[in-house]
Amino acid sequence: MNYEFDAEAKRFFDALSQMVHDFSLEREPERALGPALEANLRDLLERLARTPYLALGLDGGAAGAALRAMRAGEVFATHTPSLFLAVETGTRRVAKLLEAFGTEGQRSAWLPRLLEGKRVGAVALSEGAMNMENDEFETEGRREKGRIVVHGIKHFVVNGPVADLFAVAGRLDGRAAVFLLERDTPGLVAGERVETLGCDGMTCSMLELNGCVVEPDGVIGPMERQRLLDTLLRWEDLALVAASLGLMHAALETARTFANLHMTGGKPLVAYQEVAFKLAEMLAGYQAAQLLAYRAAWTVDVSPRQAGVLVSCAKVFCGETAEQVASSALQVLSGDGYVSGNPAERAYRAARYIQIAGRSSELSRMKIAGDVLGRRR
Amino acid sequence: MDFAFTREQTMFKKEVLRFARKEIVPRCREHDLKETFDFESFRALGEFGLLGLHLPEAYGGGGADVITTVLAGEALGEAGVDGGLTLSYGAHAFLCADTIYVHGTAAQREKYLPKLISGEWIGAMALSEPDAGSDVASLSTTAERKGETYVLNGTKMWITNGPIADVVVVYAKTAPELRHAGISAFIVEQGTPGFSAGPPLVKLGVRSSQTSELVFRNCEIPADNLLGAEGQGFLMALQTVEWDRCALLAPIVGGAEYALQKSARYAKGRVQFGRPIAEFQAIKHKLADLRMFVETARTLVYRIAWCKDQGRPLNHLEAAVAKLFVGDWSLKPLHDAMVLHGGYGFIHEFDVERIFRDSRLAPIGGGTSEIQKKIISKLMSSQAGTIR
Numbered sequence A: 001m002n003y004e005f006d007a008e009a010k011r012f013f014d015a016l017s018q019m020v021h022d023f024s025l026e027r028e029p030e031r032a033l034g035p036a037l038e039a040n041l042r043d044l045l046e047r048l049a050r051t052p053y054l055a056l057g058l059d060g061g062a063a064g065a066a067l068r069a070m071r072a073g074e075v076f077a078t079h080t081p082s083l084f085l086a087v088e089t090g091t092r093r094v095a096k097l098l099e100a101f102g103t104e105g106q107r108s109a110w111l112p113r114l115l116e117g118k119r120v121g122a123v124a125l126s127e128g129a130m131n132m133e134n135d136e137f138e139t140e141g142r143r144e145k146g147r148i149v150v151h152g153i154k155h156f157v158v159n160g161p162v163a164d165l166f167a168v169a170g171r172l173d174g175r176a177a178v179f180l181l182e183r184d185t186p187g188l189v190a191g192e193r194v195e196t197l198g199c200d201g202m203t204c205s206m207l208e209l210n211g212c213v214v215e216p217d218g219v220i221g222p223m224e225r226q227r228l229l230d231t232l233l234r235w236e237d238l239a240l241v242a243a244s245l246g247l248m249h250a251a252l253e254t255a256r257t258f259a260n261l262h263m264t265g266g267k268p269l270v271a272y273q274e275v276a277f278k279l280a281e282m283l284a285g286y287q288a289a290q291l292l293a294y295r296a297a298w299t300v301d302v303s304p305r306q307a308g309v310l311v312s313c314a315k316v317f318c319g320e321t322a323e324q325v326a327s328s329a330l331q332v333l334s335g336d337g338y339v340s341g342n343p344a345e346r347a348y349r350a351a352r353y354i355q356i357a358g359r360s361s362e363l364s365r366m367k368i369a370g371d372v373l374g375r376r377r
Numbered sequence B: 001m002d003f004a005f006t007r008e009q010t011m012f013k014k015e016v017l018r019f020a021r022k023e024i025v026p027r028c029r030e031h032d033l034k035e036t037f038d039f040e041s042f043r044a045l046g047e048f049g050l051l052g053l054h055l056p057e058a059y060g061g062g063g064a065d066v067i068t069t070v071l072a073g074e075a076l077g078e079a080g081v082d083g084g085l086t087l088s089y090g091a092h093a094f095l096c097a098d099t100i101y102v103h104g105t106a107a108q109r110e111k112y113l114p115k116l117i118s119g120e121w122i123g124a125m126a127l128s129e130p131d132a133g134s135d136v137a138s139l140s141t142t143a144e145r146k147g148e149t150y151v152l153n154g155t156k157m158w159i160t161n162g163p164i165a166d167v168v169v170v171y172a173k174t175a176p177e178l179r180h181a182g183i184s185a186f187i188v189e190q191g192t193p194g195f196s197a198g199p200p201l202v203k204l205g206v207r208s209s210q211t212s213e214l215v216f217r218n219c220e221i222p223a224d225n226l227l228g229a230e231g232q233g234f235l236m237a238l239q240t241v242e243w244d245r246c247a248l249l250a251p252i253v254g255g256a257e258y259a260l261q262k263s264a265r266y267a268k269g270r271v272q273f274g275r276p277i278a279e280f281q282a283i284k285h286k287l288a289d290l291r292m293f294v295e296t297a298r299t300l301v302y303r304i305a306w307c308k309d310q311g312r313p314l315n316h317l318e319a320a321v322a323k324l325f326v327g328d329w330s331l332k333p334l335h336d337a338m339v340l341h342g343g344y345g346f347i348h349e350f351d352v353e354r355i356f357r358d359s360r361l362a363p364i365g366g367g368t369s370e371i372q373k374k375i376i377s378k379l380m381s382s383q384a385g386t387i388r
């Protein structure tokens, strides 16, 4: 057992933190509007490409990659949760997909450009219902004259408005497959950016596929649907867990600083137990979430088959605790917290996304219970 | 980072589970119901080697590391051992015996440890008083030096194993004007004139453990029974917190795992509206929430154990987080485990009501949840750096 990261890992996290912190100060990505949204993502990707971050977990399952990615993600998301999610759920997830299931040709065509930060990716999974567990994919590729023609509508596609490469999940030959489509593919229409409650610096849109033609080497699969879903959702859940840790960290730090500096009745706020004890509960929730997340990620590294239930536990616990921590931070910050643009209110709004995206809290709970009930006793 | 137990640790946990299920659990319900102490089980714990698992082999102990010791505590809970017995074990092994081991002289260790480790003698620790619980520095029991003796006067309250203890580590003031710096620790044996224990208190939970008031009226003990030096008592009491935040929390976490397993079994077998209640989503959510609590609590508790194994000083913030989490976050899922059992959940023989009752001590004993929040918030506001 060892509850600490080694010195080399700590140096990596510190350097990453500093880099993203500087970028966030310079660009304020969480306040970005219009073209700045895309520019921020592309510029940050280029900077990240100069660090080991983008390739983390893409080295054929290097030891400890998921755990490193979890802590790195937390550090990243503390400064800019939106860009973290844009990089993670879009670009890095496409790269992981290519590495895990892609052909040699697909990998050599796309991986270098993604890892150099020169291309933005998007994964298009959700359809009418955000969760894909209960319904078949409606998006479908049909074989026509040696090519595959894809029709379908995807919703909530992170990076949709800006991506260069779309990995679109759908049906092929009655099984699941991923169609790799470039932005300029005829028939591919990425919708306008949808306005969302939170994650202001991230873009998200609908995606229409009106008879998009894919060459056979542009298809990953076909494969078993559940395998594809489980893999994609696990990666997404791990990223969402890391994001929730970052949200908590930022909200807690903001509230703590405020409580120490803000005076009322001749004393700092923190001198009042109503405030001090709230901070304590927030810290306890954050630390509990953090350790659970690390253990889940560590289990992914050492025992991937057993990791599912812990990832689901972390997904639910961290997502829900993030909302509670952010809510308490808002209460501590009171009026200042209610004014838009501070980390606590941003975390409060973004925490709702964490609980919905990936495998929702409800479906994750069903997974956990399934494991509990399935254990032979 | 690495969250794995060693093979030996995992095997040992399994052994403890097997032992406890066979030798101890069959009597737990009865003792909880009658509020009686299970001497037979206590001695069995000694024979199996749990009472001194963490203490050196030279005194009859097991010489185990902290993680193994904590695993054993978790296993007792997971096997279904009631919180009363595990609390008695905790007070005996960690609050009493360990204090004598860490701070005692060679003669004190020789005299007390073998008997405490075998279970021949039962130990207790007396710190709290009727008017001094959270604010322990304000305790008013005094110990006055008179030649080769100390004379103790005062009353202790809520002392686990109080009515049955052979040996008690008692905290008293040798220099009342110095507040916490004036607190010293003493070993007091049962039968010492002037020392008496009140009748067992009737409690909500941990009912098989015997809790009472202890009264010291001109109780004269040999000066040799001082533990360490005068004025060190407060620090000694603080040191027991290390064990309190791992070894004493572990059985509660194990108990929650036991409740989880019972609940899953019950949900699969109980049929309503023509199907097992396990098929209802609301039931599944309760199981999931309890599982989340167990997994999270485990991770926090073993962090304290791991740090202790590394020989590091206790991180008070992390310790308080573990205590607060186990105490406060266990309330709803353990309550829900009871509700999941419907009417049977309210019935003693289904165990879940006992686990719920037993767990309610977690936010009170050994420092309330508010005191944990006080510690955390104080450390948080004094830390200049950022939160890790």
Ligand SMILES: Cc1cc2nc3c(=O)[nH]c(=O)nc-3n(C[C@H](O)[C@H](O)[C@H](O)COP(=O)(O)OP(=O)(O)OC[C@H]3O[C@@H](n4cnc5c(N)ncnc54)[C@H](O)[C@@H]3O)c2cc1C
Pocket: B091, B125, B126, B127, B128, B130, B131, B132, B133, B134, B135, B157, B158, B159, B160, B161, B203, B206, B211, B361, B364, B365, B366, B367, B368, B369, B370, B371, B374
């Ligand atoms: C079953 C059982 C077994 C026990 N075993 C032992 C034992 O073996 N040895 C031993 O020495 N003691 C033992 N105790 C005592 C236990 O440690 C104390 O009960 C506990 O520390 C709380 O002290 P108190 O009861 O005096 O509560 P109080 O300190 O009077 O607290 C009352 C309430 O006020 C709150 N409070 C107190 N101070 C503050 C503050 N500064 N800010 C905010 N809120 C505050 C508390 O959180 C609590 O809710 C045991 C208790 C029980 C119930």
